[in-house]
Amino acid sequence: ALGATREPSLSGRWLALISGRGGREQVMLLDLERQQPQPLLGLNRADAQPLSVSVDAAGEKIALVRQLEGRTELVLYRRSLQSLQPIAMVPNGVPKAVQLQADGRQLAVQVSRNGIWQVDLIQIP
Template sequence: MMFLFIKNFIISILFLSLAPVLSSCSRGSMRPINNLNNVLLETSLSKRDPSLSIRWLATIGSFNGKDKVELFDLRTRRKVSLPGLNRTDAQPISVSVNATGDKIALIRQIDGQTELLLYRRNLGFLERIEIVPKGVPMKVTLDARGLTLAVQVSRDGKWDIDVIRLPN
């Protein structure tokens, strides 16, 4: 009886002393956000080019062979509408969203041209940004404040990075 008590006591002490170690072992792994991932799976056949900014996730989703820019509100787990952004004759290439979700930088191909655009969601307004000197944009990134963008541009057979400050 005494032996059993001592054995259980030692096991308890061991467990308590190892608890912090065991709990720190359980740290260190990322966890899939399943309820959100189910929503993402249901909304288009395939998705690419994610841009994550706290509450918002922008991606390019494929619908019946056509690609469209999508924006998800991660708080409500819903896709939000983007009036005036997607066109059936345009092919989106790269997308980036700021933290408040009101600015989306976009590269798209349309009528044989590749163009860089800034979409202001609260205004439903799409503005073209000139590449100077001329070049073909390929990949765009917007900072979380929506005040700076960087774009990968093909010029004279080389890749450059242009950094552009945006008006507020």
């Protein structure tokens, strides 16, 4: 009943994925113990295209690479605060794929810089 799904990220009891319904895609978070999706207020935007998603083992932090208004950005969502925080690529680059560490303290992101793929490790405060 999820429609088309892709980019799964499994951590503990949490499964984050990108789900497509009616021509648009959004991030979903499933609690596998309760077998139900969790609300992600403020994360999904109708004008954003999610590309890659990752969740930590607590189900609290979700890292997301998305396209918005012609640019690709990396954002970190905190479920308890329902807050979205952009994470800058330093030096500048285009993020493609992201993976959160299980404890939510660090993420690895695949970044394109001048046509060369690199992996950045970013500490999360």
